[in-house]
Amino acid sequence: MAEGREYRMEELADKAGITVRTLRFYRERGLLPPPRREGRIAWYDDHHLARLRTVSALLERGHTLNGIADLATVFESGRDAAELLGLRPGGPTEEVPVRLTPEELADRFAGEATPENLATALELGYLAPDGDEIVHISRRLLDVSTALVREGVPLSAVLEAARRVRVHADALAELFTEVLGAHAPEAGAAGRLRPLAKSVVEAELSMALDRRLRPDGPA
Structure with a gap:
């Protein structure tokens, strides 16, 4: 699509493959943001088409x-992606953000991408809108969540866990950084903390899983 392209209502409906009547209905239902108005003419853009x-x-x-x-x-109503990704300005991280369309998110969590679950994911800082896309803060967490839902675990239970x-x-x-600060405060020690802490955990x-999962383990 051409950058900065604008459409009249009839042209937008045609490009979206719907009728003008349907477009008006969607607008009345709040599914579209208001168009730019120039006198009596309503102008829509590529954001409206994507929506x-x-x-x-x-x-x-x-x-x-x-x-x-x-x-x-x-x-x-959620924080935007710039705010979410800015939570760690310049800090070390191993997490890779993932960009998804709303359709891709719905496909990953078929039947589970409810407003309640997505509100929880936004609150936890896992998701954020970015224009017509959605950003998940961590590919690893997204993949694990997807796998758990496919195993039959409700997304609401995954988010609560x-x-x-x-x-x-x-x-x-907090424990590991306190130990490091008290006993190994020299420069460079922080970079060595992550793999050591991960190995311990x-x-x-x-x-702990061995103890829980063995036949005579805790119920």
Whole structure:
């Protein structure tokens, strides 16, 4: 699409593959942001076209118009991607953000991409809107969440577990940084902390799972 392209209502409807009547209905339902007005003429742009194509794709995936409107409201009220990705300015990280279209997100969590679950993901800082796309803060967490949902774990349960894990992860990070600050404050030690801390946590978690999963382990 040409940058900065604008369309009249009839042209926008034609490009989106819908009728003008349907476009008006979507606008009345709040599925489209207001157009730019020039006198009595309403001008729409590529953002409106992308939104219409997203609405059509989500409808094909079984979402209702009310559900799509709720999803749009949730994302428009969340922090934007620049804020989310700016939470670690210049800091070390191993996490790789992922960009998704709303349709791709719906496909990953078929039937689970509800306004309630997405609001929770926004609150936890996992997701943020960026124009017509959605940014997930971590490819690893996205892949694990997808795998758990495909195993039959409700996304709401995955997000609640993530909330609880974060509390313990923050406590562990605080513990390791305190130990480092007290006993190895020299320059460069911080860079060596991450793999050592991860090894300790992974080994302890592995042993804890062994204890839980063995036949005579805790119920």
